[in-house]
Amino acid sequence: MKKGDHKLIQALNRSKVLNKIRTEGPISRIDLAKKNKLSPSTVASAVQELIKEGYVSEIGTGSSSGGRKPILLKFNPDNHYLFAVAITNSVMMLARMNLEARVLQKETHPLTGLQGEAVVERLQSLMDDFMTGQEDLERCVGISITVPGIVSDSQGMVHYNTKLRMTDVPMKRMVEERYGLRTWVENDMNSVVLAERRFGDYAFANLIYISIGDGLGSGILINDHLLRGKHGGAGEFGHTSINRSGIRCECGNVGCLDSYISWIAVYSRIITAIATGRPTLIQEMSGGDYSQIVPSVFKEALRRGDKLARDLNEEVAELLGAAIVNLVNMFNPEALILGGDMAHGNPELLEMVRSYIDRHALPILKEDMVFGLASLGEDEKLMGAASVLLQDLLGFSLTE
Ligand SMILES: [Zn+2]
Known part of the structure; x- marks a missing residue:
């Protein structure tokens, strides 16, 4: 030997x-x-x-x-700790967490209007402030960062994020050089599917997580391994084509699912409906200020039976259902989880998608498949970051 x-x-x-x-x-x-x-x-x-x-x-x-x-x-989960950073397309969350992925201290900062270099500068200044307050860095096992977009975990590189305009940002190297702590960088959806597997209600080795919010994303776990693809780009669910002559997408393609059912797409449909004089409670609820129209307002309109909101929700469910049936038939997951702003607090959407899957997926694949709502709540991305680090550093296995 x-x-x-x-x-x-x-x-x-x-x-x-x-x-x-x-x-x-x-x-x-x-x-x-x-x-x-x-x-x-x-x-x-x-x-x-x-x-x-x-x-x-x-x-x-x-x-x-x-x-x-x-x-x-x-x-002993509390003798050491880790730093988790979750970057979304709209906020940056920083947390100190124990080794069971429990949040001990947390901050959330908006990323309003920041793009490219400015996002990285903001990350550094927020981390500087957050870490200056910590007196026991010798007990810190490392830093784990999750970012939406195409992320190479092995290189710790953010290859591509259209909304934050990041291209080939060597995030791992930059953070390690600045703080002298071992650092992990992973795609946000990949990290969340790991967290659901390890800390959530879905302890399945074949698990798909789908998030529907500002954008659409997915994390795919196959036989307890993340499906990453060559460049970390696997699971770009929002950029699967549903219309060959559809809306032009920032990814370069046309007719991407993202352009039809993400919150941004639903928002623009609401604005168009209001502009063309279609009556809706959403207009009243926003007091005429379109910036007040957020997913929670849409969901409140749904609860109050608003016709426009219900029609849009049904359309989202049909398209999302069809796209999910493709995933079920491609990957035969044991469980499929729906998360994101549009899914939480929207039981009708969940039920309509469930019914679509029941009607259209291959019978043997859907029979015993678990379908449900994401279980980790608002800290899911931080817990995801923690899961990535814990799995790698301490070999926290998923199968036990
Ligand atoms: Zn696209």
Whole structure:
């Protein structure tokens, strides 16, 4: 065996042991050895290292059938922490989180009108401020950043984001050089599907997350691996074509799904309807100020039975349903989750899409497929960032 192989095996054993302590602790060294099929001495040395580094601690004693009672081990999620940064097309969130992806401290800042270089400058100044307040950087395991668009996780590069106008931004390198902390960069939807798998209600190895908000995105987990593609561009759900002679899209194509059912598309349909004199509660509710028309107003109009809102919601459901049936038939997921501003608080949309899938997807694929609403709430992207780091750094496996 080469020296490198030995190190790798040690690291793998260590993450096996840590995973078991985390998921089944408090647990004894003997049980760890049995459950991981490792020798007691391998477990002992891994545990010693984990205790020394503060990831694991000893507590009390367990029951024993005779002889000396074993000492039990438990995972310590609060001895270290991580920084998570979630960049969306409209805000930047920064958080300090523990190693179970719990938010300990959080800030949200608008990104109004910022593009390109200015986004990166804003990121640096916000991180400078946020991190200056932290006195225990030696306990920080790293920084994890999620960004919408085409992101190469291996290079830590944001290749392409049309709305924030970012092209080939070497974000990982920039952040690592500035703060001297190991940094991860990942696409936001990829990170959220991991978080739903690990911390949410959807513990499935074949899982698709679809977000419908300002834009449309998806994260696809196949056999517990993220589907990334060569450049990290897999899952650009919003840019799947639905009309060969349709609306021109900023991606260069025409008739992209994004141009028909994202909130931005629905918003422009509402404005056009108002301009052509179609009666709608939305006009009243906005007090004539179009900037007040946001998804929550649209959903309130739905609740109050507004005809325009209901018609638009039905159209969104039909197109989204058709696009989702394509995904179901392509990937045969065990579960498919809908998230984003347009989905939350819009049960009619969920039901109409569910019914569309029931009517149109391949029977054997839809029969036992779980379909539901995203479960992690407003911190989903921060939890996503944490999941990316934890999976890689501590080998937090998805399958246990
Ligand atoms: Zn497009």
